[in-house]
Amino acid sequence: MADHANILAVRDLHAYYGKSHILQGVALDVNEGEIVSLLGRNGVGRSTTCKAIMGLVEAHGDVTFRGRSVTGMRTDLISRAGIGYVPEDRQVFPTLTVRQNLELGLRRSGIFGRWNFDDVFRLFPNLQQRQNNPAGVLSGGEQQMLTICRTLMGDPDLILIDEPTEGLAPRMVEQVGVLLAEIAKRGIAILLVEQKLTIALKISHRLYVMGHGRIVFEGTPADLDADTSVQREWLEV
Amino acid sequence: MEIVLNPLLNGFVYGMLLFMLASGLTLIFSMMGVLNFAHAGIYMIGAYVAFDMSRLIGFWAALIVAPLVCAAIGAGIEVWGLRRTHHNGHIAELLFTFGLFFIIERGVQMVWGMLPVPYRVPALLDFPLFRLYGVDFPAYRAFMLLIAGGMLLAIRLLLTRTRVGLIIQASLTHPQMVSSLGHNVPRVFTLVFAGGCYLAGLAGVIGGNYQVTEPAMAASLGPIVFVVVVFGGLGSLSGCFVSSIVIGMVQTFAVSIDGSLADLLGPIVAWIGTDNLAGEILSIPVSRVGPLLPYAMMVGILMFRPRGLMGTRDT
Numbered sequence: 001m002a003d004h005a006n007i008l009a010v011r012d013l014h015a016y017y018g019k020s021h022i023l024q025g026v027a028l029d030v031n032e033g034e035i036v037s038l039l040g041r042n043g044v045g046r047s048t049t050c051k052a053i054m055g056l057v058e059a060h061g062d063v064t065f066r067g068r069s070v071t072g073m074r075t076d077l078i079s080r081a082g083i084g085y086v087p088e089d090r091q092v093f094p095t096l097t098v099r100q101n102l103e104l105g106l107r108r109s110g111i112f113g114r115w116n117f118d119d120v121f122r123l124f125p126n127l128q129q130r131q132n133n134p135a136g137v138l139s140g141g142e143q144q145m146l147t148i149c150r151t152l153m154g155d156p157d158l159i160l161i162d163e164p165t166e167g168l169a170p171r172m173v174e175q176v177g178v179l180l181a182e183i184a185k186r187g188i189a190i191l192l193v194e195q196k197l198t199i200a201l202k203i204s205h206r207l208y209v210m211g212h213g214r215i216v217f218e219g220t221p222a223d224l225d226a227d228t229s230v231q232r233e234w235l236e237v
Numbered sequence: 238m239e240i241v242l243n244p245l246l247n248g249f250v251y252g253m254l255l256f257m258l259a260s261g262l263t264l265i266f267s268m269m270g271v272l273n274f275a276h277a278g279i280y281m282i283g284a285y286v287a288f289d290m291s292r293l294i295g296f297w298a299a300l301i302v303a304p305l306v307c308a309a310i311g312a313g314i315e316v317w318g319l320r321r322t323h324h325n326g327h328i329a330e331l332l333f334t335f336g337l338f339f340i341i342e343r344g345v346q347m348v349w350g351m352l353p354v355p356y357r358v359p360a361l362l363d364f365p366l367f368r369l370y371g372v373d374f375p376a377y378r379a380f381m382l383l384i385a386g387g388m389l390l391a392i393r394l395l396l397t398r399t400r401v402g403l404i405i406q407a408s409l410t411h412p413q414m415v416s417s418l419g420h421n422v423p424r425v426f427t428l429v430f431a432g433g434c435y436l437a438g439l440a441g442v443i444g445g446n447y448q449v450t451e452p453a454m455a456a457s458l459g460p461i462v463f464v465v466v467v468f469g470g471l472g473s474l475s476g477c478f479v480s481s482i483v484i485g486m487v488q489t490f491a492v493s494i495d496g497s498l499a500d501l502l503g504p505i506v507a508w509i510g511t512d513n514l515a516g517e518i519l520s521i522p523v524s525r526v527g528p529l530l531p532y533a534m535m536v537g538i539l540m541f542r543p544r545g546l547m548g549t550r551d552t
Contacts, residue, residue: 056417076416093406
């Protein structure tokens with residue numbers, strides 16, 4: 001994958017919550033069609049990195065998407081530039097139906113890209129059965145699938161997915177893995193934020209490990225698998 | 238029967254008027270977290286502008302134009318005022334709208350004077366529609382019900398059937414997620430703020446001649462609208478509707494009841510006697526307690542059920 005063009009370049013990214021320095025110069029790259037994982041313990045700044053890329057928290061530094069700086073842009077414009085975002089807390093719109101949730105993922109009504117309702121319903125028949133139910137009544141796993149699919153409806157070229165396996169049963173974790181593979185198959189780059197190594201080692205092309213607001217490791221799954229000291233120091237095994 | 242039916246109808250008309258004001262306020266409050274003190278000021282502008290316009294271009298044209306003027310003022314307030322204060326937090330926004338309320342109120346008083354203006358019901362609707370137990374029910378009240386009911390239906394359809402309505406609903410609870418999906422949430426905010434002001438203006442147009450268009454009209458109605466919003470619960474239009482009708486009824490019925498709790502609890506009060514504090518409180522006529530009942534309901538609901546009747550989150 002290394003010969004593919006760069007799609008996302010983050011350089012020297014800093015962010016603060018009040019007085020605490022959450023991001024201390026984060027730098028990372030994602031190439032076209034690549035699955036990249038961002039690992040680390042709770043509170044090291046992985047989620048903040050995603051939010052900073054999306055313009056949801058104030059940050060300094062440089063975020064370049066397809067060669068164009070998106071730093072300081074309004075969130076909806078960053079999204080329309082082609083970056084999709086799935087937050088960690090599965091923000092389904094609880095009072096809207098499953099179908100309406102998906103509908104709002106579309107940039108414009110009736111305009112489909114690589115994903116349409118049939119794709120989603122073929123992958124997740126459960127969502128089809130419950131398409132007219134309020135999204136709030138879905139199980140945690142179904143809500144997770146719905147949030148990811150909702151973002152896909154906007155046809156992003158890169159998708160940031162924050163802890164999709166958090167709190168899911170093993171069978172659902174497996175389903176998340178299947179969905180991520182399907183996303184990558186359609187040529188969409190993925191920046192996957194995870195706490196555990198569970199699926200990250202299996203599906204990633206490259207991985208970053210974060211600690212205390214910085215990137216402390218970068219390499220392939222084989223590199224990380226061999227490096228027990230990084231695992232011990234920066235990851236929960 | 239007559240002591241129930243007439244207040245019931247009037248309470249319903251008044252409740253619908255409250256709903257037109259409160260629905261806009263509750264949408265703005267739930268979505269932006271701004272308790273818009275200036276909302277009743279917009280209601281006042283709606284009434285005064287309609288009074289002037291109805292003399293120039295007639296009531297029916299004013300019914301169309303005056304609310305649009307209010308919507309434009311609302312959009313201006315949101316874009317040039319609230320967006321700037323937004324960064325400084327909700328307290329700054331609250332104080333901003335608080336100041337704005339007085340600017341509007343004093344401004345209206347400077348332009349139109351300190352006396353009530355003769356804003357009257359249009360001649361076309363100035364007749365009794367039917368008689369009920371010897372009391373006339375004016376056609377204009379039926380017209381108010383029609384407008385308010387139509388508005389209610391229109392808001393419902395807009396929010397549940399249109400794409401922009403779905404975006405508004407989603408932005409009520411998850412504004413960051415909505416903008417992450419590529420929707421311009423600030424523009425949605427402006428739209429909702431302008432829409433809320435449109436409704437307040439419309440309430441002013443049809444309420445200004447039903448009640449009285451006078452310099453204190455905003456100050457006297459404003460607090461009641463807050464009660465409606467808090468009592469009904471944040472983020473719930475249905476709650477807002479029920480609460481509007483309930484508060485409308487409570488206020489209308491309270492003034493028409495001559496009796497006191499003492500009449501109801503006769504023997505107990507006779508035993509307590511009326512020359513002590515408890516006895517005196519119990520023998521106050523309900524009609525005198527009426528004006529404070531809505532506020533007592535608000536205080537009560539904040540203490541015991543902070544999310545209101547049907548709210549989705551705590552106040």
